Every structure is written in structure tokens, then in C-alpha cells.
Amino acid sequence: MTQPFHGRVATPVVVPTDCWYAVTPSSAIGHELTALRVVGRPVVLFRTSGGEAVALEDRCAHRAYPLSAGTLDGDTIRCGLCGFVYDAGGQCVHVPTQSRVPLGAHVDAYPVRESDGLVWVWFGEPGRARLHRLPELPWLADPAWATVRGEQQVAASFLLLHENFADVTQVPFVAPEISPAVLGSVPPPLQVTVSETTVSLRREFPPARMPAWQSALVGLPDTEEFATVQEGYLLSPAVWVDYWDVQTTPEAWARLRFTQLVTPIDERSSRLLWAVSRDFAVADGSATEELTAMFGNYYARVLVAMETAQGVIDLDGPGREVNVSADVVGLKIREIVEALLVEEGA
């Protein structure tokens, strides 16, 4: 006799557009054409001669051809197939075969902002862009912090990634050798705080050993035990941030910030820009290579698990899910995304 199903049917993923997405680091965009697929759209990015980052629809208005396969000439793009020329606002300003530009000869120009070393692009209703704040990530550009970074494409939806970042209990199962010793014992209470558009979590761990890489950098014996405070924040559907702060003395902390910038490529794939920032051993350049490799490896392992999960969904559908109390963070993320989709009229 089969048991009756309980739980809820998960809804298929829809990507919200009324959100600033961190598309690429500022350093990656220069005076040349860069093509990326973002939020279900082909996008071409470049920096004008004045240094301003521009994001346009990567498709000529005339025929099906990517503008990124064309030529950047000053601050205009010339289509590589038909020679239509577009300015930085997406307006066609010249066609080779007649003196007047035809009606409707323009491509979408997406609002762009740069902040904290990142290029943020808005794919929603343009009028709404200025009503939504950019997430603030001050440690990324602050000289008091040292940051290692990486980027990975993953065949998993942005929502799966967020639910993994928000579910602190997955780390010991997915990447046991990198997880702090502190996660191996009984987890402390999970404190969750919500508001209309955000959710955050906090856990306070009793004293335990730091991971060897961290105690070496901090310069403390790896046999000593220190209290840790962990916080996680959904700053927007584009950003999940983790704080891991170790209390080294009654007045001092060794702080880490894990910045996870999740940019949907489409409903079932995403680009993750990750950064791990520390406010200790900031000048220690030799740590950079080691930490980049270590965290790159960690994220690669996490993303493999996410791709496995996405594979289940792709094959057999979203399915029914049974929830536990600790799922309240991931479920609130889904509510926030659904509320955003309602407002977009999606």
C-alpha cells in the first residue's frame, strides 16, 4: 500500500526581470565587444571612449545577426552582416543603402550602473530601474579587505543556487573537507529575520577550531577554539552574502564575506560570480593563489550538486516537496521572487 503524498508541488522557475543583476566585473569590460547571455536575452557590452559601460540587445534590428560579431568604431557598433550602425543608446544612426534610417531601427539599451567593481544591468521595465536600489557590497572595493574571486557557469536555476546558499545544513554534506569543524557538531539555533523583500539568518557557534587555512592566515594556533557568528543575507534575487566572523579576542574579529552574485542565464542555468573577502592578512599576497584554488574547488563542488538537482527537475518535473522547519529561509526566498513576479505582471 503506497502512503499518501503530502507536501507541496514546487512551481516551475520563472526569472524575475525587475532586479539589478551583476552581469560581469567592471574589469572585464573595456573598449571592445563582449557577448553574454543574461536573463534569457543576448547582450553585448562595451565601454565607451568616455569609460561608460553600455549594454545593448545583441541582435541587429535588421536581420538575425549578433552585434557582438560586428565592429566597435568609436562609440558605435557596426553590424558585421549588413553594416547598420548603432549608437550607445541602441539607436541605429546609419544604414549603408539609404540616407534615411528606417522606422523602428533600434535595439534595446538596458540601464547600466557600476558599483563595487561590478557592472549591474536592468532587464525589466526601464522606468522602474531607478526605484530599485543596488545591493551594497562595500568590502569588494575596500582596501581594508582582500578579495579572491571566480566565475562559473552552472546548469542550474538561480533559485536552486539561492536555496543552497541559504540552507546552511547542506555544506557538511556537499563539501565536508572544507566546512568549518564547527558545523560537524550539533548546529546551534537558527535565527531567521524577514521583511517584505529580504530574508536573513544568523547562527552563533560555541568555541571551536578554525579551519587550518584560516588559523594560518590569522596567525593563531589551529588547536585553539574561537566562537564564530554566521549571518546570511538575501540582498536581492541577484545576491546572497554570507558573513563568517571568528572572535579572536574579546575585542577583535577575523571576518570573512562570501559574496555570491547569481545571474540567471535562463530558467535552468546561471552564472555565478563569487568572491571571498577577508579583513585579516590583507597584505598577504601569497594566500591569494591558494585561496582562489580552494574556494574555486568548493564552489565547483557545490555547483555540481546543484546541476544534479536541476537534472532531476528537468527529467521528472518540479515534483512534491516535504518541508522542515529549517527550510523557512529557502521558502521565504521563493515567496520574495513570486511577489516580485506578481508585481511585474509575469
Place this chain on the structure above:
Amino acid sequence: MTETPTTLKEYEADLLVESVELAADDVVILTLAHPDGHTLPTWTPGAHIDLVLTDDLVRQYSLCSSPSDSHRLQVGVLRAEDSRGGSTYIHDEVAQGSTVRVRGPRNHFPLVSSPRYLFIAGGIGVTPMLPMIEEAEAVGADWELVYGGRTRASMAFISTLEQYGDKVTLVPRDESQPSLSGRIDTLLGTPRSDTLVYCCGPEALLEAVEAACASWPSGALHVERFHAKAVEGEDTAFEVVLARSGQTITVPPGQSIFHAVEELGIPVLGSCHEGVCGTCETVVLEGDVDHRDVVLSDSEKASNETMMVCVSRCRGDRLVIDL
């Protein structure tokens, strides 16, 4: 067995009252900011906050400022003749420099994307519509506001709204023939598929608009009310299966599901405890709900997909809820 206790709460902070402005007869606008200058949680048009005035006095007020101001929240408060203490407290006890505990924001009155809006406001019900109008303007949507009140002097925000010219129709009762309630049938007589109707104000206005919108497309009308409706019917005892926690409880007459669940230490959010604020909305997996709130629409109630656990009960013997 290891247990990870989870506690769940809303953002809560003691905010500084930067100013109290007398905006109209019996209406004050409070401007609130974090005493340490921190940014405040992001919100969208239609959102409201709790002002926790005392342990027993918690009231909901719509945010009337711009969501793009990350450091300030503003609410408009009408001194109500039949105040149960909230608005009287604010008018008499809260001053510039006071501290007020704020909880939220939350939003059960979101502005849904549409090419056209009809905003209908009665008195202090205009407050949530100010950020809605800002957004409608920003996206270039077509919109109209019909705003009624006792007298011009009793109606707040007239000078702010005057900049929008004939998109705004003021209907002070002492100057207008017909009054706002007399115009409802004309305003809403012809249903339109390209228009969303937003209404907030006294109960009589809300009921008149709901009746006039009966033939409009489902989901076209959005209303918000911060006053509970009288509950008819007796309480019965019923069983509640808590799916997430894997427990089953019996809720006796006189106790709410919320309190029964809270007693067990299960994380659940709640605020007004009278079915008005929407904070305790919980997914229903099985069972026929006896809805006693004023948050859900008729079709939402009929679907039995969610319920307000602070007031609503069960029509049968058993509910399964996702807590």
C-alpha cells in the same frame, strides 16, 4: 536526536521620529529613521509597517513615502473618533525625538504591473497610493485618482497631488455633488480589461467598490482594510496536522491555531491577531478552512490554499497546514 531550533521574526527596530507634521485636520505624518543612520529594509508600493506602541497596542499603517528613500519611512495617521487607542496614542504621545518600535515592512496590497490604474481613496486611505502613483508615473502607465474626504482641510497630501493636474479628482463631501460614494457606479460601471482598480478607505467605501466591481475581471480589484470584520459563528474544536513539524494537535474552542502552534515552540509569524495584517498567512495542504480574516479575496478563500492562522478555523474536523 539533534534538533535545530529555528526562530522566525520580522525585522524590528526602534526608530527615531525625525518629524511629526500636521498634514490636515486630525492627520499627522510621522517621518521615521534609524537612530544609527542604518538603511531600512526595502519595500514596494502598498507596503505597511506595524507601529508597536505598547505591548498590547500594535497598529498597521501604510507607507506613504518613496521606496527609493533607503533611510526614511513615512506613515500618515488619522486621529480616529472611534480609536481603540492607537491613533490617539500617536497623536497625543508621539513627538519629534520620540522613539517608536517598528516591525515589517510587509505587503498585501502590491502594485501589479498594468497599462492603466484607477485609484479610489477615501480619507486616510490615500496614503498607500502615493508611492503607487510615483511608480505609475515612472513606468509611464495611464492612471487616475479619485480622492474623497470630509472637507478639503481634512484631506492630506492635496498639494503633493495637485502637481498631477487632472489625473487627480478631489471630492470633498462639503463641496461635491455627487459625493465619492455617489460616483462609484459611474466610475466602475464599465469593466475594462486593461485597468486595475485600487481602493483603500472606510468600510462603506470598500463595500460599495467591491459591489460595483462584481462584473469586473477577477483580480482587477485590489483593496486593503485595516479593520477586522465581526465574526459570526461559534468556535469548534478541530485537529491540525503540522506537516513540517510532523505533529498533530487539537485546537480547542477559544484558542487560535497560531497560539496552539506557538505554544509548541514552532516558528510562526504573527502580529495583529485579528486577521487584518496578513503576517500569519500559512499554506494549507488539506482541509476546508473557516476563513475569518479580511486579507484574502473571495477567490483566495474559496481556493483554500492559504489561511490566516490567527483567526481562521476549520469547517470540518481536520486541517493539514505547512508549519
